[in-house]
């Protein structure tokens with residue numbers, strides 16, 4: 001049906017606002033804090049720039065042959081994908097040039113990198129990230145993502161790692177970018193969760209969802225059931241219960257894609273301890289913590305066994321944890337079986 005030309009004024013009126021980019025959203029947020037120096041906005045703009053660069057490279061990867069594995073391994077002993085390296089370098093280069101960044105730490109680097117040793121005044125932040133989560137999905141055009149966590153830099157520490165080792169509840173912002181059928185940026189600064197989608201034709205992330213709330217229930221579980229035989233008994237009991245109660249299963253194999261679906265549709269994502277990964281597979285500092293903050297800010301829950309993820313006192317930068325993250329009622333169903 002031809003609806004005739006779009007009346008933008010009318011559209012703005014019905015929406016009750018104008019188009020909002022992530023940049024204007026962040027500036028508006030910052031204006032609410034009169035003392036803010038603007039450095040935080042610069043960091044977020046480095047992250048949005050990285051997201052656009054990584055998104056563009058992923059979309060062209062097949063054509064320019066950057067898919068597939070390199071010969072090198074990362075600190076976890078896993079083979080790096082070419083795009084893992086590219087994404088890591090993109091983030092390091094974008095963040096490294098911004099005032100406000102004292103320390104950066106990446107899944108791909110054993111040690112945190114000090115951007116400015118005597119971080120004073122306008123350089124007070126630590127940024128941790130997983131540059132390309134779920135990268136084994138790349139060869140098959142599956143969803144992959146970037147996850148980040150922002151902490152305040154502790155100027156009293158002499159070792160960069162010590163400044164990173166803060167519990168998740170100290171995060172001042174966290175987010176992820178999902179490179180899926182569109183590129184989606186989900187962000188929390190500790191005051192609700194907002195969602196932006198990249199319009200590649202204008203190169204801007206536009207606000208498409210404000211104050212997202214995860215559904216309280218959702219009969220979907222998301223777990224690698226291939227590992228079921230080596231899960232602790234409680235998780236196996238939960239799966240028996242869920243299957244007896246008509247639950248569906250969805251598993252993308254990339255945490256960002258699985259959490260994004262869980263956030264929007266409800267359900268529970270979990271990665272329990274397994275024989276291969278007795279502490280769990282996912283990393284506390286740059287996977288579990290940021291996802292836990294986002295999901296809690298959206299009204300959900302995030303646990304590692306019986307402990308709230310955001311309360312865990314970290315011991316090492318790359319430490320692993322089990323996770324149970326999602327709709328409040330669904331997380332409770334898992335926990336009561338443990």
Ligand code: AHM
Pocket residue numbers: 078107130132133134135136224253254255256281282
């Ligand atoms: P990665 O950071 O090396 O990509 O690993 C993390 C990924 C998560 O995205 C995903 O949830 C999980 O590993 C999948 O693991 P598995 O293949 O064991 O199910």
Ligand code: MG
Pocket residue numbers: 107130132133134287
């Ligand atoms: Mg990862």
